Amino acid sequence: MSGPSAADGGRVTYWRVLFVVSATLLVLALLCFAFGQAPHAVLARAFAGTWGTPYGIGQVMFKATPLLFCGLAFHVAFRAGLFNIGAEGQLALASLAAAWVASKLPASVPAVVALPATLAVAMLVGGGYAAIAGVLRARFGVHEIIAGIMLNRSADVLLPWVLAAGLGADSMRSADIAQGARLPRLDFIPGLHGSAASLAFPLAVLCTFGLYLWLDRSRAGREMRWIGQGPDACLAQGVEVPRRRIEAMCLSGAVAALGVTGTVLGYKGYYELGLGSGAGFSGIAVAMLGRAHPVALVSAALLFGTLAQAGLAVNASVPKEAMAVLEALVILLVAGSAHGDRARRARPGRAKPPAPDAPAEPSLDAPAEGAPSPGSTA
Amino acid sequence: MDGLLLELVKVSRSFGATRALHELDLRLSPGRITAIVGENGAGKSTALRLCAGELAPDAGEVRVGGRALHPARPEEAIRRGVGLVHQHFMLVDGFTALENLVLGAEPMRGLRIDFAAARREACALAERTGLEVDFERRAGELTVGERQRLEILKVLYRRARAVLLDEPSAVLAPSEVGELYAALRRLADDGATVAVVTHRLDEVVRFCDEALVMRRGELAARTPLGAERPPELVAELTRAIMGREPPAPLGRPAAPDPGPEPVLELGGVELRDAAGRRLLDGISLALSAGEIVGVAGVDGNGQRELVRVCAGLERATAGTVRVGGRDPFAGVHPGPAAVRAARRAGLVVVHEDRQREELVLAASLGDNALLGDLGAGHDAERVARRLARFAVEPATPRLPAQALSGGNQQKLVLGRARDRQVRALVVSQPTRGVDVGTARRIQTALAEAAAAGAAVLCVSADLSELAALCHRIVVVRRGRIVCELPPDASEDAFGRAMLGVEAA
Numbered sequence: 001m002s003g004p005s006a007a008d009g010g011r012v013t014y015w016r017v018l019f020v021v022s023a024t025l026l027v028l029a030l031l032c033f034a035f036g037q038a039p040h041a042v043l044a045r046a047f048a049g050t051w052g053t054p055y056g057i058g059q060v061m062f063k064a065t066p067l068l069f070c071g072l073a074f075h076v077a078f079r080a081g082l083f084n085i086g087a088e089g090q091l092a093l094a095s096l097a098a099a100w101v102a103s104k105l106p107a108s109v110p111a112v113v114a115l116p117a118t119l120a121v122a123m124l125v126g127g128g129y130a131a132i133a134g135v136l137r138a139r140f141g142v143h144e145i146i147a148g149i150m151l152n153r154s155a156d157v158l159l160p161w162v163l164a165a166g167l168g169a170d171s172m173r174s175a176d177i178a179q180g181a182r183l184p185r186l187d188f189i190p191g192l193h194g195s196a197a198s199l200a201f202p203l204a205v206l207c208t209f210g211l212y213l214w215l216d217r218s219r220a221g222r223e224m225r226w227i228g229q230g231p232d233a234c235l236a237q238g239v240e241v242p243r244r245r246i247e248a249m250c251l252s253g254a255v256a257a258l259g260v261t262g263t264v265l266g267y268k269g270y271y272e273l274g275l276g277s278g279a280g281f282s283g284i285a286v287a288m289l290g291r292a293h294p295v296a297l298v299s300a301a302l303l304f305g306t307l308a309q310a311g312l313a314v315n316a317s318v319p320k321e322a323m324a325v326l327e328a329l330v331i332l333l334v335a336g337s338a339h340g341d342r343a344r345r346a347r348p349g350r351a352k353p354p355a356p357d358a359p360a361e362p363s364l365d366a367p368a369e370g371a372p373s374p375g376s377t378a
Numbered sequence: 379m380d381g382l383l384l385e386l387v388k389v390s391r392s393f394g395a396t397r398a399l400h401e402l403d404l405r406l407s408p409g410r411i412t413a414i415v416g417e418n419g420a421g422k423s424t425a426l427r428l429c430a431g432e433l434a435p436d437a438g439e440v441r442v443g444g445r446a447l448h449p450a451r452p453e454e455a456i457r458r459g460v461g462l463v464h465q466h467f468m469l470v471d472g473f474t475a476l477e478n479l480v481l482g483a484e485p486m487r488g489l490r491i492d493f494a495a496a497r498r499e500a501c502a503l504a505e506r507t508g509l510e511v512d513f514e515r516r517a518g519e520l521t522v523g524e525r526q527r528l529e530i531l532k533v534l535y536r537r538a539r540a541v542l543l544d545e546p547s548a549v550l551a552p553s554e555v556g557e558l559y560a561a562l563r564r565l566a567d568d569g570a571t572v573a574v575v576t577h578r579l580d581e582v583v584r585f586c587d588e589a590l591v592m593r594r595g596e597l598a599a600r601t602p603l604g605a606e607r608p609p610e611l612v613a614e615l616t617r618a619i620m621g622r623e624p625p626a627p628l629g630r631p632a633a634p635d636p637g638p639e640p641v642l643e644l645g646g647v648e649l650r651d652a653a654g655r656r657l658l659d660g661i662s663l664a665l666s667a668g669e670i671v672g673v674a675g676v677d678g679n680g681q682r683e684l685v686r687v688c689a690g691l692e693r694a695t696a697g698t699v700r701v702g703g704r705d706p707f708a709g710v711h712p713g714p715a716a717v718r719a720a721r722r723a724g725l726v727v728v729h730e731d732r733q734r735e736e737l738v739l740a741a742s743l744g745d746n747a748l749l750g751d752l753g754a755g756h757d758a759e760r761v762a763r764r765l766a767r768f769a770v771e772p773a774t775p776r777l778p779a780q781a782l783s784g785g786n787q788q789k790l791v792l793g794r795a796r797d798r799q800v801r802a803l804v805v806s807q808p809t810r811g812v813d814v815g816t817a818r819r820i821q822t823a824l825a826e827a828a829a830a831g832a833a834v835l836c837v838s839a840d841l842s843e844l845a846a847l848c849h850r851i852v853v854v855r856r857g858r859i860v861c862e863l864p865p866d867a868s869e870d871a872f873g874r875a876m877l878g879v880e881a882a
Contacts, residue, residue, distance in 0.1 A: 233737055239752075241714060
């Protein structure tokens with residue numbers, strides 16, 4: 001990752017992570033008291049169920065995989081100044097499509113063909129579904145948040161209908177996928193035996209680093225970033241703003257679709273209704289927490305994965321919803337601290353947009369044309 | 379009105395790595411109009427904003443009426459009687475002038491706003507100060523001059539005894555400038571403290587009592603302006619501002635022989651907004667190679683739209699733009715494709731709002747130098763050439779564009795524009811908010827472009843700039859060219875044409 005603004009933004013983010021983690025631990029302690037449990041015992045159990053054992057680590061990676069893909073998806077769109085809230089629907093539709101295609105493949109098809117084909121279908125469906133919001137935004141000015149929410153709802157309705165009417169499934173699940181389309185588990189690592197971790201997690205990490213690099217180096221990636229930072233200047237200088245916006249949205253949807261690797265292809269072996277749901281929204285928080293740097297993004301995904309897995313581990317003594325409370329808390333804290341940054345930056349009367357180190361990201365609540373108009377330069 | 383003394387005592391303030399003020403001592407006394415002048419980045423606006431509590435000092439003390447301003451917040455400054463009028467108006471367009479006036483300080487009657495009382499007070503205030511505004515009209519419908527008067531009334535309505543104005547005259551016609559200072563004079567005579575940050579030195583010499591010259595965040599000179607105001611004072615102030623000899627006056631290139639065919643030709647260009655109002659109303663203009671034509675007018679009379687049509691960002695609802703006899707926009711949708719079509723035809727445009735329309739402030743200088751040309755190859759050489767063309771400082775490609783002063787940002791913008799193949803150059807407000815030295819450099823660059831055979835159309839609010847640079851000047855009002863004047867026409871003649879006042 002190059003560029004001074006990115007590096008400095010990263011520093012700020014690590015402090016934010018530290019703050020968020022300590023606040024989260026504090027609230028966890030309070031929750032434990034509320035359920036009549038000793039916090040240290042709950043914490044010990046949570047730790048044992050996550051990072052304390054190889055099995056736990058594997059489970060954290062499994063939980064983190066869709067989160068990382070969806071976080072990465074959100075990040076891609078956000079760099080171009082777009083708020084892809086529709087990852088949820090994109091991932092769900094892509095999962096169903098991938099599972100259906102993979103289940104139709106003959107058992108004899110080797111993995112080198114089956115896997116890429118399945119992934120291609122998933123990315124096409126995810127990207128295509130996102131493209132609807134992208135085109136509406138770029139050509140007709142429909143806000144992508146509104147479109148994204150509507151498309152999520154549409155997917156909610158579409159999925160059971162397609163499963164029941166289209167595929168004739170009698171339960172709310174697809175047929176089993178062909179052996180060739182399955183992603184290898186990380187079973188061969190002795191400690192991880194039994195966990196749901198598959199090659200999907202390393203693949204997600206690889207994608208994260210690759211995509212960050214691409215955003216920084218490629219022509220399309222750089223132009224997307226500029227559009228996110230200054231759409232008016234880009235338009236006036238002849239950068240294809242509408243086209244790049246649509247591309248960014250499609251790419252975002254395609255990346256979200258890759259979340260299918262962790263759930264369908266790496267674990268279940270089929271798609272069932274609700275599989276992987278929630279990742280699209282949690283991915284937004286992951287991206288906001290870790291947008292500055294690929295390492296931060298992976299860490300944020302692991303943090304949320306840890307919380308989810310810890311919830312299962314402590315479920316016997318503290319309901320796992322306690323961890324959902326913590327997750328919500330993290331989202332609030334992240335949003336709050338991001339707002340704090342913006343408020344400081346937007347303090348009235350800054351003579352010059354001063355700091356070369358001010359994080360240069362599109363604002364969360366103004367992903368549209370609302371470019372900040374900095375004060376005069378006297 | 380009691381006097382309110384504003385003091386900055388050894389005040390320092392930095393923005394990130396940029397030091398805006400360094401141990402500045404400044405006094406703004408009641409009963410007079412104090413001008414604060416200096417180059418871009420000298421810290422003038424920062425000083426004003428510290429006085430108004432919008433910024434807190436890193437070190438030193440801001441004193442209002444002898445007591446430290448604490449906490450350093452705008453609310454506290456307003457409570458203590460300090461009012462700041464921003465360069466960019468902060469009005470709610472959909473509200474009436476009266477609603478804007480009382481916004482945040484509404485006189486209440488029970489749970490309702492007492493508009494009758496507000497109107498009484500507003501009218502009394504307007505009468506006392508001579509700042510006339512139609513209070514019933516929506517702010518969006520007011521003229522620029524009225525909007526500014528409303529901004530001043532807003533701070534007076536909040537009982538300000540010190541009125542600070544940031545670049546108040548930048549958007550006004552000459553006669554409006556006179557009215558503005560007449561009103562400020564009445565305030566000062568009434569005992570108010572009036573301070574004005576401005577780039578226009580002729581105004582300072584004509585209307586102000588004292589000039590504080592700032593250089594690099596420090597006070598460089600304090601020049602009382604007595605009864606005697608020789609014209610040399612402007613040159614003297616310029617020297618103090620720059621800290622060296624002022625640049626030689628600009629030599630206008632000789633008027634070219636009109637060629638057989640104009641290079642840039644606007645034929646009856648009309649632009650309507652969605653509601654059908656004519657923003658441009660039959661603009662016809664022909665520029666020969668080597669000719670510099672100025673466009674004067676009060677801001678908001680179609681200049682911006684004219685430039686956007688030339689750029690290909692708006693499609694003229696009627697009429698054509700021709701470059702070398704051909705319409706570059708034929709069969710192209712307005713937008714990026716049209717922008718590139720114009721550029722291929724040699725029509726290069728520099729927009730007025732350089733921080734929004736020309737630069738991506740958060741992106742690096744290198745990225746900005748390549749904006750719109752990515753993928754054409756030779757990136758490194760292109761960046762180096764464009765930064766070097768007008769000596770952008772610092773010429774560090776990795777630095778974000780927002781770290782540059784306004785003048786250097788403009789040098790980058792022009793370096794990028796001139797590096798493209800230019801047959802016709804349309805520039806808007808090329809030196810707005812740019813310091814004297816850089817402004818001269820930019821004007822010279824425009825003259826050089828013309829000398830090299832380009833047709834140059836220059837939209838500017840600065841009449842002296844147009845007079846020095848252009849071969850002829852057209853005046854626009856309400857989207858129409860109302861007249862064409864020679865560059866040596868009197869300021870008065872321009873003022874009348876701009877405001878639509880019949881010649882006396």
